[in-house]
Amino acid sequence: MxxxxxxxxxxxxxxxxxxxxxxxxxxxxxxxxxxxxxxxxxxxxxxxxxxxxxxxxxxxxxxxxxxxxxxxxxxxxxxxxxxxxxxxxxxxxxxxxxRLPNEMFYIIIGNLGDDRDITSLRNTSLVCHDFARTSRAQIYREINLEEDLYVASTLHAFDRFCDLLREPQTAYIGRYVQILHTGGSIDDSSSLDFILRNLPSLKSFKIKEPTPRDFQVMQSRLGEKTASLRVEFVTLYDSESFQIFRTMIESLKGLKILTLVNILTLNSHPKTILPRSLEVLSLSCMGGDLAGLIAFEATTRNLSLKTLTVRYADATYTSSLFWETFGSETMEVALDVSVPGLYFPDLMRQTKVVLSCFQQREMIEFFTTMIPEVPEKLDEICIDFNPSSESIDPKFALPGGRSDYLWAELDKVLAQRHRQGMLKRLCFRCTKRDHLYNIGGSLSPTTDAMDRAILSRIRTLLPVSSAEPSSFVEVDSDTKVYEPRF
Known part of the structure; x- marks a missing residue:
C-alpha cells in the first residue's frame, strides 16, 4: 500500500x-x-x-x-x-x-454547542463513546419541563425528570444541567426539592406559579450558585407570603439577572427585595405596588444594577416618580416595543436606551413619531430587531411602495435630531433572543430560522443619516445574541 x-x-x-x-x-x-x-x-x-x-x-x-x-x-x-x-x-x-485527540472531540462538540444544534449533538453522541461523553455537557445543559399543550402525556414532565434523576443509569444527567425551566404549578414541593438537590451545576432557574413552600425550597437549594432567576405569575396576598418571597430573593447572594413577570403584591409597606449583586432586572406586567417597592429601594440603597428591561407599555404607564428615583446615568434601559405606546416614557436620568422590536412596517412609523419626543439627555439609541423569520413583514425593508416613503421620513427625522446635537449615536442590531432576558414580545426566545438581512440594507434605507460628515449611524453585525447593553 x-x-x-x-x-x-x-x-x-x-x-x-x-x-x-x-x-x-x-x-x-x-x-x-x-x-x-x-x-x-x-x-x-x-x-x-x-x-x-x-x-x-x-x-x-x-x-x-x-x-x-x-x-x-x-x-x-x-x-x-x-x-x-x-x-x-x-x-x-x-x-x-x-487516534483522534481529546481536543478534536471538544472542538467539534463545542462548535455544535455554540449553535445549540441539539439534533446534531444527539446524532453525534451516537457515533462513539468519546462523542457521547463530550456531548453530554451540551445536550443536557438546558432542560425544559414546560408542558406542551398539544402533546398528550400520561406522566407529568416534572415527574419524568425526577424518575431520570433517580435511575442509576441516567442520574448522571443532573451533573450537566445548568439551565432549568419548570412550567405550571408544582403539585409536590418535595419533588422540586429533590430535583434542585441533584443539580449541582444549576446556574439559571425559571419557575411558574410557585407557592410559598416552593420559595422556601429555592432558598435552601439555590444559594449563591444561581446567577439567573425568572419567576412568573405570583400573587403575594399577605405579609407572610411576601416575607417568604423577599427572604428567598435576598438569599441569592450571587444573583446577577432577575426577571419578574406578573408579580402582584398586596403588601404596600416599603421593604428592600433586591440583592446587592443584581446587575440586570427585567419586569413585565408589574403592578403599582411592586414598582413602588423597587423605586423605594433605589432611593435607600446603593445597587449595582446596570440594566433595567421593561415592556414599553409598562414603562409608559409607570409614574414619573419611578424613573426619577430609579437608576442612574450609568444604568441603561431596554424596552420591548412589541406594542408601541402613545408617548415615550419619562426616562429622566438615562442617556442610553435599547429598543427591541419586530421587523414590521409600523415600527418605522413609530420611530419616526417617537424619536422627536425622546428626552434631550437620552442621545444614544440602539434599535435591535428580532431576527425571527416568521415575524418579519415581507415589505419591511423592500424597495418600492409605502416602505420607501416611511424609511425616507425616518431618515429625515434622524438626521435633523443629530444636527441639533440630541442624537450622538444610533446603533442597529439584529440578534438572537434567549431565555435570559425573555419578557415576551420581541424578546421571546428565537426558535425558528433567523433572517438578519436588514443589517446589510440599513445604510441604503437611511442614506442621509449615513452620509453625515460625522456619521452617527452604526451597524453592529458582530453581536449575534441579544444583550440589553450596547
Whole structure:
C-alpha cells in the first residue's frame, strides 16, 4: 500500500466517513454516511499491509464493507465496545484504537454547542463513546419541563425528570444541567426539592406559579450558585407570603439577572427585595405596588444594577416618580416595543436606551413619531430587531411602495435630531433572543430560522443619516445574541 491511510469526517450538513488509500498507485475511496452533523477533521494513520481477504471477510457484510475491511485492518470488529451498542460504522467495524485527540472531540462538540444544534449533538453522541461523553455537557445543559399543550402525556414532565434523576443509569444527567425551566404549578414541593438537590451545576432557574413552600425550597437549594432567576405569575396576598418571597430573593447572594413577570403584591409597606449583586432586572406586567417597592429601594440603597428591561407599555404607564428615583446615568434601559405606546416614557436620568422590536412596517412609523419626543439627555439609541423569520413583514425593508416613503421620513427625522446635537449615536442590531432576558414580545426566545438581512440594507434605507460628515449611524453585525447593553 502506497501513501498514508486517510480518515476524513467532513461536509456542511451531514457526516460522512471517508477512507482513502493508495494500492498499486490507484487511489481507492470508501464513503458512508453515518449521521447528520457538520464535522471536518483529517486524521492520518500508520500504513499497514492488508490482511488476506479470506481471513477478514465476514459472510454477513456487504461487498463494499468487505473490501474496506481488507485494506483497512485498523478497523476491527473486536473494537465494537468503542461504539454504542447498535451503532455500527462500516458494517459493524470500528477503530481498534482511538487516534483522534481529546481536543478534536471538544472542538467539534463545542462548535455544535455554540449553535445549540441539539439534533446534531444527539446524532453525534451516537457515533462513539468519546462523542457521547463530550456531548453530554451540551445536550443536557438546558432542560425544559414546560408542558406542551398539544402533546398528550400520561406522566407529568416534572415527574419524568425526577424518575431520570433517580435511575442509576441516567442520574448522571443532573451533573450537566445548568439551565432549568419548570412550567405550571408544582403539585409536590418535595419533588422540586429533590430535583434542585441533584443539580449541582444549576446556574439559571425559571419557575411558574410557585407557592410559598416552593420559595422556601429555592432558598435552601439555590444559594449563591444561581446567577439567573425568572419567576412568573405570583400573587403575594399577605405579609407572610411576601416575607417568604423577599427572604428567598435576598438569599441569592450571587444573583446577577432577575426577571419578574406578573408579580402582584398586596403588601404596600416599603421593604428592600433586591440583592446587592443584581446587575440586570427585567419586569413585565408589574403592578403599582411592586414598582413602588423597587423605586423605594433605589432611593435607600446603593445597587449595582446596570440594566433595567421593561415592556414599553409598562414603562409608559409607570409614574414619573419611578424613573426619577430609579437608576442612574450609568444604568441603561431596554424596552420591548412589541406594542408601541402613545408617548415615550419619562426616562429622566438615562442617556442610553435599547429598543427591541419586530421587523414590521409600523415600527418605522413609530420611530419616526417617537424619536422627536425622546428626552434631550437620552442621545444614544440602539434599535435591535428580532431576527425571527416568521415575524418579519415581507415589505419591511423592500424597495418600492409605502416602505420607501416611511424609511425616507425616518431618515429625515434622524438626521435633523443629530444636527441639533440630541442624537450622538444610533446603533442597529439584529440578534438572537434567549431565555435570559425573555419578557415576551420581541424578546421571546428565537426558535425558528433567523433572517438578519436588514443589517446589510440599513445604510441604503437611511442614506442621509449615513452620509453625515460625522456619521452617527452604526451597524453592529458582530453581536449575534441579544444583550440589553450596547
Amino acid at each position: 502506497r501513501g498514508p491511510l486517510l480518515l476524513v469526517l467532513e461536509c456542511k450538513h451531514r457526516i460522512w466517513l471517508h477512507i482513502q488509500y493508495d494500492i498499486g498507485g490507484e487511489p481507492l475511496r470508501y464513503s458512508r454516511r453515518i449521521s447528520m452533523i457538520s464535522i471536518k477533521s483529517p486524521v492520518r494513520y500508520k500504513r499497514r499491509r492488508p490482511k488476506s481477504a479470506t481471513s477478514t471477510t465476514s459472510t454477513t457484510t456487504t461487498t463494499t464493507a468487505t473490501a474496506t475491511h481488507r485494506f483497512a485492518p485498523e478497523l476491527s470488529k473486536s473494537s465494537t465496545p468503542f461504539l454504542h451498542q447498535g451503532q455500527h460504522i462500516m458494517a459493524g467495524h470500528a477503530l481498534r484504537t482511538r
